Structures are given as C-alpha cells and as structure tokens.
Amino acid sequence: MRKILAEERSAQVRCVVQEKFWERAQEIVSALPVRDRERVTLLEGDVASMDMGLSGKEHVALAQEVQVIHHCAAATYLGVARDVAQRVNVDGVREVLELAREAKKLERLVHWSSALVSGGRRGYVLEDELQAPEGFRNVVEEMRFKGEQLVRAAMQRGLRTTILRPAILVGDSVTGEIDRFEGPYLLVLLMLSSPVDLRVPLPGRGDVPLNLVPIDYVVDAGWAIANDARSVGRTFHLVDPTPQSARRVFELIAQAAGRPLPRGFLPTNLATALLRTPGLERFAHVPRAFLEQLATEVVYDDRGARELLDPKGIKCPGFESYVDVMVSYVRAQQSAKRQRRPDSFEIEGEDEASDPLQ
Template sequence: MTTRLVTGYPRLLARRIATEVLADPDASVVMLVRGRFLEEARRWAATLGADAGRVEVLEGEVTAIDMGLGGREFLDLARRIDVVHHAAYSTSLEVGDSAIRALNIQGTKEVLELARAGLEQGSAPRVVAYSSVLALGGAEGLLREDDLDLGQRLRSPAEETMHSAEKLLRQAMATLPVTVVRASMIVGDSRTGEIDLFDGPYLFIMLMLSSPVDLRLPLPAGGDLPLNMVPVDHVARAGVTLGVMREAAGRTFHVVDPSPPTTKHAFERIAQVAGRRVPRGMVPVNLSRALLNTPGFERLTRSPRAFVDRLATRARYANSGTRALLASHGVECPAFEDYVGPLVGYVQSRLEARRQRAVEVDVDDPLA
C-alpha cells in the first residue's frame, strides 16, 4: 500500500487529486487540512463510500513550520509518505499579497522540507507540485516546459509568487524527485462542470449570463487570441499519472489544451449553449481594462487589468512531450466542445441559486 499526501483542501483540485489516487486500490490518501475545515473534510471523506477507509484527514497548515505538526509527527509523516501532491496554491485575483506569498512560496518551502526530512530517513517522497502558466508572466510566443527565466515581466503577485515557487522547485530537483505540473487556466470538471472558484474566464461568463438575454456583449480582448483552458479533472488525472512515472521526475510539464479555441470562438459557443445572443465585436485590450472598472465588474474582481491580461495573451505552450507521455497511459485533455455544456450549466445553476438566496456568489479563495 502506497501513501500519498495531498495539500490544498478544500479546493476542488485537491479533492479531485484524492479521488484519482483512490482509483488505485493499493493507494491511500492523507489529506492535510486546516483546523477550520477539519469537520467538513471528514464529512467529505465519508461520502467516498468504500474508499473512505483509505483516507486519513490530518490537521495541519502547509504554510506553518513543520506544517503545523509536532516534530515527531512531522518526521513520521515524512517517513511514511510515498508521494506528495502539493496543490495548496492560489492564482486568484482576490487574494491579498501577503496571503498569496505565504501560500505559494512558504507552502512550497514546507513541502520541500518534508521531502528532505524523508530523504534523511532513507525514504524521499516524490513531490508533484501543481503550478500555473502564470509562472511565465508576460512571456509571449512559443513557450517550452523548461522555460522559466526569460526576462519577462511579472505583472501581479500571483505571477511573481508562482514564478518564485517554481524556482524553488527547480533548485530542489538537484537532490529530490520533483515534478512540476504547470497548468493553463483551470476550469470546471469536464463531466459535471463543477468549479469552486469563479475566476479567470468565469468573470466574463458570469457577466454574460447575468445580463439581459437579448443584450450582445463585446468580447473583452482580441478574438483571435487563444483561450487556453483545461478542466480540473484532467489536471488531477495528469498529475497523479505523472507522479508514479520515474521518467517524470526532475521535469516540468505543460498540462494545457493542445488545440485551444480562440477567445471569439469560446465565448460564441458559451453564448450559444446558454441561449444568449452571440457576442458582437471586440473591444481593444486597453479599452477593456477601462470598461472592467465599472461597478458591475468591481464586485467580481479587484484586479480588472490582471483579468484582461490573462485573456489577452499571445503565449503558446509547447507540450508534445507531455501529451505523448500521458497518452501512453490513456490520459488526454478533453476538447473544449466536449465540456462547454457542463461548464455553462454549472454556472447557470449557481447563479440561479444565488438569485434564490439573494446573496453574492463567493469569489474568495478558501485557502487564503
């Protein structure tokens, strides 16, 4: 029986990673959970049916010294863990600078300390660290998986901290078996549409679905630009698969859509699925930033410029090696056309629930 530690609860990515791990009958999961989410995590584990017996909910704090555990407990955890799936990070536009730095940088340091403690005891756990293409900042053109320091601008705390975290992980690869899963914008589950954080492209989707049915909204960026999104379940499946492959240690992998839709096509399809009028025309990026400072968007994000920058990117992500490696294990990224329906349906159901409760949809990152 192998034991995998998962950080990042209650985020959906962490929960999807855990269920992917449990698909292996010879694997068990330790979920590192903050105290305020402890009972919720236990209730979630109980919903897993026969697999619940292979889930241990451990109270801890990934940003604290020794993960908030006692010294002996920390060393015991380091000794018995085979793989760490580190998914406690944030790219949210809503998280404050100090919180995002603690989570993305200090959390990474603590995970690496756990791995080093295991190494000193003769059992170095594999580290699978989940990252984001935001680590590449404003870099454009064809970006490779081993790219990191390109002289690019880092335009936000999220980009700065993801970049710094990846530098720590890359340095650690010299002595530890580390794999970095660098994903594009994560969207809902490809089967159910479920998502836990309305961020990135969801902000425009929510504005579209909240507007009058016959209103045509202009797109907030150049329509010819790629909108690279990837479903959360694919990221989880890719990370768990790479985490047991020896050849994946010491490498960074782009987990992205190999054939992303353009911004124009993506939002046209979203409008069609939602029964809305197709967006008409595009607003130049600079004007988009100004428009997104309107009250309707200020309630959704405090960083409209960062929101537009995420959509208006000319970056392309090389990942032919990643696709070949994952395809050999039957793991392929779903096409946008295959999950746009569940994605829109889930947002519509949440907006309807909000209208019934007459409260705001929560856009805060629960980890921060």
C-alpha cells in the first residue's frame, strides 16, 4: 500500500480488511501523511467469504471502479489447519477471480503467490512451470499450488494477470521490520535463547541453498514487474539469485547474535527436539516443515524477473548485508516483550504468528 501511494501519486487505494485487524489497519493508515491518508479507503470484509464479505453495494461499487487488483491475502503459517488453508488459499482466490471477472475497468490482476508452490521438488524450477512431482511438504504449499492453478486457468481464458512468486520472506533489509517471527526467525530465536557459550549444532546438513528475500526488495521488485506491460500473462520468481547455503545462513546468524559458530549437525528427525527449548515449545509442530525446507535442494530460475528488473537497477541484497539488522530487530522485540512480561519468552506478535489469516 505504501509503495503504491508513493509511486502512483493519483492512485486511490481500497483495502479489504478483516474485522479483527480493523483497528491495526486504521493505525497504519492514520500514520500516513495526510495527502496519502485521504487516498485510502478501508473496507471491512473477508477474502474467503462470498463477495469477499462486503455488502452487495460495496462489492458492486468496487467492481465498477477497480483497475488493478493486488491479491496478497494468504494463509502462510505452516501450522495452519487444512480447512483454513483451503478456505483462504483456494476459496479466497475464487472470490478474487469473481471480482476480477466483474470489474469492467480492470487492467491487471497481480496474484502474489509463492516460490514454494513447487513443494518438495528438487533441482531447477522454471518460472513458467507449476509442477510438484515430489508432492507437498505441508498444507500451505499444497493449497497455494491449487490457488495458483485457478489463477492460471483464468489467465488462459484471457484475464490480464501477472503472477509473482517470492521465496522465503524475511524482514525489511534496512529496518529489520517483520510482522511475525517464523521460518528463519526460529533460528534467530534459538540462538538468542541459548547460553552464550553453547555451540548450537546445525539442524540438518546445511549444504543446500536457503533462498531468503527481504520484504522491501519483494515489494520494489513486485511493483516494478506488475507495472511493466511485458509482464502480462507471465510468472516471475522474486528470489535471491545467489542464495547462501543453510549452513552459511546459520553461521551468519550466530555471528550477528554473538554466539559461537555451529559445530556439527543434527539429522532432520532429531533437530525438531533441539528447537523445543524454553520459549519455542509453541512452535513444536512448525520446525518439522521448516526443516524440510532446509533439506530440499532447489534452485529457482529468475531469468524473466531479471529481464525486467536489471535495467531498473533492482537487485536482491545478499543475506550477509542485512543479517545484523534482522537479528537486532528480533533482539529489540524480545527485550521489549520481556520488559512488559518479565516471566514470558513470548515473541512480539505471537497472536498474529499463530493466526492463519494474517
């Protein structure tokens, strides 16, 4: 939203927001400069409900005026229940496509998918492929795959669409800001919660690439691609073209956290127990899925994305350039949380982290 407001000075933005996030959405909009605030309208709804949970009047008005749809809503929390993942990642896509079909002025649907739609596939994954021959490692991947299938079918029927597939998202490379701690942040939390002199072994062998992308790069790259006429009818991987290995990521996190470098490794089936340290028990069902990502050797082709982004000078920063910021942000959030609740190791945004609809 902030990117669109900054780059498109005449754009009017409509945001569909769930009731439980209404207060937070108002806070975000209220923090905008007045000239931007006046261009944003919040609509209370739910992407997975009929007509996206809007009143008939609101839905009709939206269909009459919308020109570009950015579909970002998705259940990404790896511990989400199957029925919730189905509802948000598949049924929600159907509702967005219904709006797109009714929107007479629509110029573009931008579907924010995920590189993880390839599931457990190993090897080289092309941007224009949608295959998961090795199956899915979790229900999130499976339902996002099915959601993208629906979008591709609509695209083949003539809907002007651009599909964007970010790799594993981490926080802003400049500020460290992130909305919830999951995935790679489990490694940061593990380091920060371990004794200072403990050499934490690496979960898994760590010899496969771990493709991480900061949210500011994803937003800049996605916006640039979505506004390029050449991107209609195509799919793009938003990835790090030279990702670090999982072991190197772990070492960089250890250095940034002021901990000894990892010694040895634990097989994936044993590493889950390692993550059951104080404060991390609530994630006990999540590490297994994340550790499977650490053990899957996959390379995402991004030649199409580079074709459009290189001339604009938009490049993914290397993990080593922002790992210190990432760890510092986590440390600050944990410190603030402990000051409010001294006996708790809970993370900032815990409720949102466990909420599959965030």
